[in-house]
Amino acid sequence: MSAEADSSAETTTQPTARRVVVFTLLFALVIIAAIGLAGLLNRLLDRSDLLVSNDVPGLARALAFTLIAGPLAAVLWWVQWRRLGNAERASVAWGLYVALMSTVSLIVFSSALLVTAAALVRSDWQPNAFATGLVWAGVWVWHRRMSRHADKAPTRLRSVAPVLGAVFGLLLFAGGALTALSSLIDTALGGLAAAVTIGDPWWRLTLQALLWSLGGAVVWWLHWFRDDARGLRGGLATVALIVVGIAVSVAFTLAGAGTVLYRVLRLTFDRTESVQQMIETLGFALAAAAIGALVWAYHQRQAALRSAAVVLATRIVTAAVGLIGAASGVGVIVTALLATLAPSFVGSDARTLLLGGLSALVVSGPAWWLAWKPAAPVDPAEAASAGRRLYLVLVFGLSAIAAIVTLLVIGYRLFESALGDPNATDLLTRVRAPLGLLVATGLVAGYHFAIWRRDRALVPARPPRRIQRIVLVAGTDPQPLVRALVDATGATVTLLRRADVPAHDAAAPTAEELARIFGPITAARVLVVAGKGGRLEVIPLQD
Incomplete structure (x- = not known):
């Protein structure tokens, strides 16, 4: 029995280890x-860098990488x-290799080609970036093509590459649009356009940023619509949507x-700086608010369109971000009011x-209020949800820890001042x-x-379970029976396999039958x- 188990484990482990080694080596090659x-x-495209140049080490490295790693990668891939049969296609190693290499090559080639296009706007030819973009493309x-092959494509982790590609494209689009819009606003306000791009016309930075934004939009559209990352549910797709x-x-x-x-408030009530200094970040802030709102509205x-759990998660995340901002504002307001009492503060x-x-x-x-809806009655089903309870516990726990640490700091300052430390001057400021x-x-x-205590009162108490644990001895296909036992009793089921009885050949008992038995x-x-x-x-069994 032990020898058979060891042989089975070895038979299962060896192919997994081989796949991990092979695909890791192929990835590196x-x-x-x-x-x-x-x-x-790059040396072929750069007219100022001939094949015979002073960069002998660089040329030797490129030749070694190409003529040694290239054939090795080709042979390993061909073998x-x-x-690639059904077992190989269903392995995590094959799916992870295709997803990671697709994502890495997408990031490298799109970034390199966009760098090339942006450099051409200022009449600067970048052969190195262009060569990198072509090869990685x-x-x-x-x-x-391998990920879409009818007979060889991986059957696991197929959603990883489309989701990561859509996220990367979205970030490129948002970053480029943010830069372009802030440049336009700064120019309209007579802001920092000339200071940011010294000697260049204002439209050059805007055009370069628009190229990055357009490239990101193409990458996002390809993965979001063409590869249907929009239709994926659960797992990484949901995490990417929420985060x-x-x-x-x-x-x-x-x-x-x-x-x-x-x-705006400083321009109205606090004219201690020049107008130029006060509006120096106004263009970026307006662009961030506009682009962020656009992305937020679309993903909202x-x-x-997804499940109720995802809708609740988006509300909780929105409320969490609003809570952080509002709590920070309250803390700063209290600090400012206390600062007016300090004699050394201007x-x-x-x-x-x-x-x-x-x-x-x-x-x-308001963002927190609209997302959290503190004045609205709470649905008992929402109060019982794991996401809401986890959020309440995390917020309460983290804020309580921060409050305790802050209280210790205040106590330290008070005792430091009471004990006559010569450096402990102006206690209120400290x-x-x-x-x-x-x-x-x-x-x-x-x-x-x-709120956590109120939610606990709203959720009906679960009846205590009589049966805490079930030890099930069954044949080779006991999963329907396991699920039926868990649903009927709520107990933890520990499964032991029988060697002398064939598979459980009857349907799992109904809930009424199990209720009568237990x-x-x-x-x-x-x-x-x-x-x-x-x-x-x-x-x-006895306890």
Whole structure:
């Protein structure tokens, strides 16, 4: 029995280890060969760098990478491609290799080609970037064809490359659009266009950024629509939608809007700096708010088409980002109010702090209110959801920890001053920032703890389980019976395989049958033996 188990484990482990080694080696060889080929192509495209040049080490490295790693990668790929059967296609190693290489080659070739296009705007030819883009584009096309092959394509992790490609394209688009729009706004405001690009016309930076944005839009469209990353559900697709599509875009929107409001308030109430200095970041803030809102609105509509759990997760994430901004605003406001009492603090500095805190609170507070809906009644099903409970526990726990640490800092400052430390001058100035943080974190912790207790009262109490654990002894196909036992009793099922009885050849018992069988049992642990014909022998066990 032991020898058979060891042989079975060895038979299962060896192919897995071989696939990991083979595909890791193939991944490294393809990268090395692509680097070498790009170096050779760069020398062919660069008219100022002949094949016989002073860069002998660089040429030797490119030749070695191309002529050694290239053939090795080709041979290894050919051998592995021929043996790609159903087992190989279903392996995690093959799916992970195709997904990672597709993503890496996409990032490298698209970035290199966009660098080339942006350089051409200023009449600067970049043969190295162009050569890198061409070679890695070939690698990407090659692996894209393998991922779509009818008989050789991986059957696992097929959604990884489309999701990562869509995320990368979205980031490229947003970054390029943000730069282009901020450049236009700065130019319209008479801002930093000339300072950022000294000696260049304002439209050059804008055009370069538009090229990056256009390239990102093409990459995003290809993966989002053509590869149907939009239709994927669960797993990485949901995480990318919530984290990148919602959380990051909400953060950019609120940060940009808060900065705009802060600059406007300073222009109105705090004219301690020149207008040029006050509006120097206004263009970027306006662009961040606009692009972030655009991305946020689109992904919010996409999230609404998914399950109720995803919709709830997007609300919680939006509320979390708004809560961080609003709590930060409250802390800064308290700090600013305390700063007005400090004798060594300049009044204009306190006013600047106060305007910053008000801006954060005014922008982030409504976002939190609309997402969290604190005044609306809570659905018991939502109160019982794991996502909401986890959010409440995390927010309460983290804010309580921050409040305790801040309280320790305040205590340290107070004792330092009471013990006559010569450096502990102006106590209020030293504790005003910790006090502001303590007020903010204390309010957050107290509120969310109260909400957590209220949600617990809304959720109906579950009846105590009599049966805590079931030890099931069954044949080779016991999963339907395992699920039926878990659904009927809620107990933890431990499975032991029988060697003398064939597979459980009858349908799993119904809920009514199991309720009749387990109804009289009061023991916490039960042994269930599944026999032929669906016969169940139930034996209560002593504690």
